[in-house]
Amino acid sequence: MTNGVIEISALVKDHVSPFLQKRVRVLDGLTLTVQQGQTFGLLGPNGAGKTTTIKLSLGLLKPTAGEVKVLDCPAGSKTALSRIGFLPENPYFYSYLTGWEFLDFFGQLFNLSTNQRKERAKELLEMVSLTDAAHKPIHKFSKGMLQRLGIAQCLINEPDVLFLDEPNSGLDPIGRKDIRNILLKLKQAGKTIFLNSHLLPDVNELCDQIGVLHKGKLIAGGKVASICPSGNYKDLEQFFFDVISSCDKQSQPKISSSS
Numbered sequence: 639m640t641n642g643v644i645e646i647s648a649l650v651k652d653h654v655s656p657f658l659q660k661r662v663r664v665l666d667g668l669t670l671t672v673q674q675g676q677t678f679g680l681l682g683p684n685g686a687g688k689t690t691t692i693k694l695s696l697g698l699l700k701p702t703a704g705e706v707k708v709l710d711c712p713a714g715s716k717t718a719l720s721r722i723g724f725l726p727e728n729p730y731f732y733s734y735l736t737g738w739e740f741l742d743f744f745g746q747l748f749n750l751s752t753n754q755r756k757e758r759a760k761e762l763l764e765m766v767s768l769t770d771a772a773h774k775p776i777h778k779f780s781k782g783m784l785q786r787l788g789i790a791q792c793l794i795n796e797p798d799v800l801f802l803d804e805p806n807s808g809l810d811p812i813g814r815k816d817i818r819n820i821l822l823k824l825k826q827a828g829k830t831i832f833l834n835s836h837l838l839p840d841v842n843e844l845c846d847q848i849g850v851l852h853k854g855k856l857i858a859g860g861k862v863a864s865i866c867p868s869g870n871y872k873d874l875e876q877f878f879f880d881v882i883s884s885c886d887k888q889s890q891p892k893i894s895s896s897s
């Protein structure tokens with residue numbers, strides 16, 4: 639088998655709480671591979687370590703142990719970053735810029751020429767259905783429009799690999815559907831996608847493979863098609879509840895009934 643596009647090996651991340659001066663293990667030996675063209679969904683309760691995994695994959699954080707490679711390059715290396723698109727969990731938008739100006743700014747960061755930036759911005763605004771709003775200041779955008787602009791921004795450098803941290807959270811059903819459709823197009827275009835999400839029906843529709851992270855450990859995962867509906871579960875929600883509650887039961891201290 640060829641190397642995966644994203645290779646996470648025995649990844650450990652500790653944070654030191656400045657208040658308690660205590661070391662907290664946020665990721666505990668995470669290993670996973672995402673193959674070329676796959677859409678991988680990382681699921682897990684709040685605080686499980688999903689965003690930390692993405693930050694380590696981008697080189698925004700340094701691991702305590704283990705490593706991440708993207709496209710065979712160390713996480714955070716220039717070569718890797720030039721081929722990655724990233725939508726953060728809470729993207730920041732310069733609200734006085736228009737959508738067009740915002741994309742133009744990111745195009746400059748990637749050293750695109752004026753003509754390339756014009757072409758790219760036009761194409762991307764069309765792709766995320768923001769052509770009509772191209773020259774509106776961003777502070778007039780709805781949350782759905784902002785998320786779509788965020789996706790356009792992360793595609794400015796024509797990346798091969800996308801890291802998307804909850805791209806569909808906080809949106810109404812129409813906004814969620816818009817994002818789903820954009821992601822389906824990107825998947826069809828052959829992008830490798832690493833998606834953090836709590837929205838299990840969307841994950842079901844988009845992802846080929848999932849992993850469930852709980853308290854920093856990968857406790858379950860596999861091909862979506864083999865989990866539901868052809869597997870033992872009605873849907874991903876049932877699977878998610880089941881694996882989390884079995885894991886919690888196993889880690890509870892056993893109290894003897896006679897004590």
Ligand SMILES: Nc1ncnc2c1ncn2[C@@H]1O[C@H](COP(=O)(O)OP(=O)(O)OP(=O)(O)O)[C@@H](O)[C@H]1O
Binds near residue numbers: 653684
């Ligand atoms: N800079 C930091 N310093 C200390 N602890 C941190 C830091 N960043 C994250 N953590 C802790 O690491 C844990 C994992 O956080 P992370 O943001 O990766 O979770 P998550 O799975 O993305 O959660 P959510 O679903 O809420 O987005 C949490 O307990 C969080 O409080």
Ligand SMILES: [Mg+2]
Binds near residue numbers: 727
């Ligand atoms: Mg997060």
